[in-house]
Amino acid sequence: MQPFTRLTAVAVPIDLPNVDTDRVIPARFLRKDRSVPEYASFLFRDVRFNADGSERPEFILNHQGFRGAGIVVAAENFGCGSSREAAVWALGAYGVRSVIAPSLGDIFHQNCFKNGLLPVILPGNVAADLRRQLHAQPGLSITVDLEAQTVTTPDGSRHRFDVDAFGKEMLLSGRDEIGLTLGYEAQIAEFEAHRAREMAWAVPPLAY
Amino acid sequence: MFEKVWARHVVAEGPGGHVLLYIDRHLLHEGTTAAFGRLAKSGRRVRRPDLAFATADHYVQTSPASPAPDAEARTMIESLAHHTADQRIVHFGVGDLRRGIVHVIGPEQGLTVPGITLVCGDSHTATHGAFGALAFGIGSSEVEHVLATQTLWQKKPLTMRISVEGRLATGISAKDVILAIIATIGAGGGVRHAIEYAGSTIRAMSMDERMTVCNMSIEAGARAGMIAPDETTFAFIEGRPFAPRGDAWAQALAHWKTLPSDAGAVFDREVTLTAADIAPTVTWGTSPQDALPITGRVPDPAAVADAGRRESMARALAYMGLRPGTPLGEITVNRVFIGSCTNSRLEDLRAAACVVKGRRAVVPAWVVPGSGLIKRAAEAEGLDRVFVDAGFEWRDAGCSMCVGMNGDLAGEGERVASTSNRNFEGRQGKGARTHLMSPAMAAAAAVTGRLSDVRALGV
Numbered sequence A: 001m002q003p004f005t006r007l008t009a010v011a012v013p014i015d016l017p018n019v020d021t022d023r024v025i026p027a028r029f030l031r032k033d034r035s036v037p038e039y040a041s042f043l044f045r046d047v048r049f050n051a052d053g054s055e056r057p058e059f060i061l062n063h064q065g066f067r068g069a070g071i072v073v074a075a076e077n078f079g080c081g082s083s084r085e086a087a088v089w090a091l092g093a094y095g096v097r098s099v100i101a102p103s104l105g106d107i108f109h110q111n112c113f114k115n116g117l118l119p120v121i122l123p124g125n126v127a128a129d130l131r132r133q134l135h136a137q138p139g140l141s142i143t144v145d146l147e148a149q150t151v152t153t154p155d156g157s158r159h160r161f162d163v164d165a166f167g168k169e170m171l172l173s174g175r176d177e178i179g180l181t182l183g184y185e186a187q188i189a190e191f192e193a194h195r196a197r198e199m200a201w202a203v204p205p206l207a208y
Numbered sequence B: 001m002f003e004k005v006w007a008r009h010v011v012a013e014g015p016g017g018h019v020l021l022y023i024d025r026h027l028l029h030e031g032t033t034a035a036f037g038r039l040a041k042s043g044r045r046v047r048r049p050d051l052a053f054a055t056a057d058h059y060v061q062t063s064p065a066s067p068a069p070d071a072e073a074r075t076m077i078e079s080l081a082h083h084t085a086d087q088r089i090v091h092f093g094v095g096d097l098r099r100g101i102v103h104v105i106g107p108e109q110g111l112t113v114p115g116i117t118l119v120c121g122d123s124h125t126a127t128h129g130a131f132g133a134l135a136f137g138i139g140s141s142e143v144e145h146v147l148a149t150q151t152l153w154q155k156k157p158l159t160m161r162i163s164v165e166g167r168l169a170t171g172i173s174a175k176d177v178i179l180a181i182i183a184t185i186g187a188g189g190g191v192r193h194a195i196e197y198a199g200s201t202i203r204a205m206s207m208d209e210r211m212t213v214c215n216m217s218i219e220a221g222a223r224a225g226m227i228a229p230d231e232t233t234f235a236f237i238e239g240r241p242f243a244p245r246g247d248a249w250a251q252a253l254a255h256w257k258t259l260p261s262d263a264g265a266v267f268d269r270e271v272t273l274t275a276a277d278i279a280p281t282v283t284w285g286t287s288p289q290d291a292l293p294i295t296g297r298v299p300d301p302a303a304v305a306d307a308g309r310r311e312s313m314a315r316a317l318a319y320m321g322l323r324p325g326t327p328l329g330e331i332t333v334n335r336v337f338i339g340s341c342t343n344s345r346l347e348d349l350r351a352a353a354c355v356v357k358g359r360r361a362v363v364p365a366w367v368v369p370g371s372g373l374i375k376r377a378a379e380a381e382g383l384d385r386v387f388v389d390a391g392f393e394w395r396d397a398g399c400s401m402c403v404g405m406n407g408d409l410a411g412e413g414e415r416v417a418s419t420s421n422r423n424f425e426g427r428q429g430k431g432a433r434t435h436l437m438s439p440a441m442a443a444a445a446a447v448t449g450r451l452s453d454v455r456a457l458g459v
Helices: A037-042 A086-094 A106-113 A124-136 A165-173 A177-182 A185-198 B002-007 B034-041 B071-087 B102-108 B123-131 B140-149 B174-185 B207-220 B231-237 B247-256 B307-320 B346-356 B372-381 B383-389 B439-448
Strands: A006-013 A071-073 A098-101 A118-121 A141-145 A150-152 A158-160 B010-013 B018-022 B025-028 B052-055 B090-092 B117-120 B134-137 B151-155 B158-165 B193-198 B224-227 B269-274 B281-283 B291-293 B335-338 B365-367 B415-418 B433-436
Touching: A006 A098, A006 A124, A037 A086, A071 A124, A071 A141, A086 A106, A098 A124, A098 A141, A106 A118, A106 A165, A106 B140, A177 B140, A177 B151, A185 B010, A185 B018, B002 B134, B002 B224, B025 B102, B025 B140, B034 B071, B034 B140, B052 B071, B052 B102, B071 B090, B102 B117, B102 B123, B102 B207, B102 B372, B117 B123, B117 B140, B123 B134, B123 B207, B123 B224, B123 B231, B134 B224, B140 B151, B158 B174, B174 B207, B174 B269, B174 B281, B174 B291, B193 B207, B207 B224, B207 B231, B207 B346, B231 B247, B335 B346, B335 B439, B346 B372, B346 B383, B346 B439, B372 B383, B415 B439
Parallel strands: A006 A071, A071 A098, A098 A118, B025 B052, B025 B117, B052 B090, B117 B134, B158 B193, B158 B269, B193 B224, B335 B365, B335 B415, B415 B433
Antiparallel strands: A006 A141, A141 A150, A150 A158, B010 B018, B018 B151, B281 B291, B281 B433
């Protein structure tokens, strides 16, 4: 996994609350291999493009200044709904490395950590003010520093954010999480041996 | 209850309050096969194939003519069969009567029991919480992690208890209860929380009804939703193929009876609803929180103070093609879908059939049973005849028109009365407009051609 340390990139504001992952990537693209070159074009497909593939001018990623943004500044509950990790893959394929919002869908939030995307939770008023700044002057950059846990906005103000210590460590190191867990083999085996004695019923009988 | 189940599954403590949580059951479907490929590529093995169970539901077309809508979908269905055979994982595949929607067949097979942790690469995994299991949806990377290690790194969520008290009136179902809950706390109300549903209304529910409630926890933002196990739960499980038996059953039962929350249990948030306040409920917008009693009217964004909310409401109404002030009962529909992991169980089909009996569908209407076994049981009761005689299509089991990826789609601009769980833009097909409701209400919409108060049909 690509580590995340510090990122300065153009930020795009998305004002709609409760943006679901069906909107981020429609279901018909979930069968596609994420290595295909056109994967980035699946991002926000049905609100970003018309059926003939032409751009929908009203969608913000099609506005001059926001194209190729590396950071999304969203509203409440961004990434809600379906567990599809493809939502994060499509954002990543487009070049987004961080999503800032007052709250994020829980599964989407977890999926970000697994793919080198930093999820940042900022208070609602701070995120709203940030979106206003970005609308006022398209193309502004934001700096997200994971080590320091700060977001530096275009007006120079700096906001501290909380991040799960585990997720932070994984993002900073870019470490393979499964590799890490396999290092706990002894504890897992011991746990299973204990359960086999105390909670044998928890393993289903072979009824097949 | 959540704390008790959580504590029993902690394998190790990690940094920042994360724990390594043991996973007792891992359910798989065709949409999660990519994880097998990555696992093989990194030279890793499936640690506990005996705790994984698979079925084909998301990509299977439910037309009896052909199970695969196209070559790509067929590849996904075959890939799951191949990987599970290779890893010696039990697979309820195409042609197996036990095949069905993953959240329907887990409980049906007795795989879902109280006190366990259960995960699946699907956000509606909270369904299994109806049995007092800690069940939650995970992403593809986490699927791979569970396959390799039978564990997950998790941070303990906050807890929320939602109590519903009193008797539900005639015509009011579990679907109305959960839609009312989501409308109350909002689509993001349960973010970072595990919900426990409690109160006399919930206790009086059957397992099918409890599953409907827990199923839509994610629509309120919560990854997990649980209900305390009781005699209703135990009676449902006993004797099912994968349920504990003999001495194991007695030990399990003794443990399960310790699971309900203690009298003085403290929750991070408490919410209470009164059953008598809940009416047959339908959604008007593009978020499950956009729900109102059928007696209401399409709301007016202009009457909302918050600018963000006003804008999102206006957008939802534009997508849905609705005008503020329109009585909900005057909205005509083009199509009806009865099915999905929310409402495709035998009791759901009975409730719909009860409304349909002796009437005719005036718009195209589908009934998609949740599993092959439910389909057979419904046919044994003659429910299929009721539907077919009324002009409904009686289909094979699967996710079908809930998920928009298997060829079962609504057309652009079509308005669907649906028993599924999401009314998101494009969910049932590009440009399709979804109104969520109970099976009885969807049946009422099918026979009247509009959103209708099932109570007025005198059922």
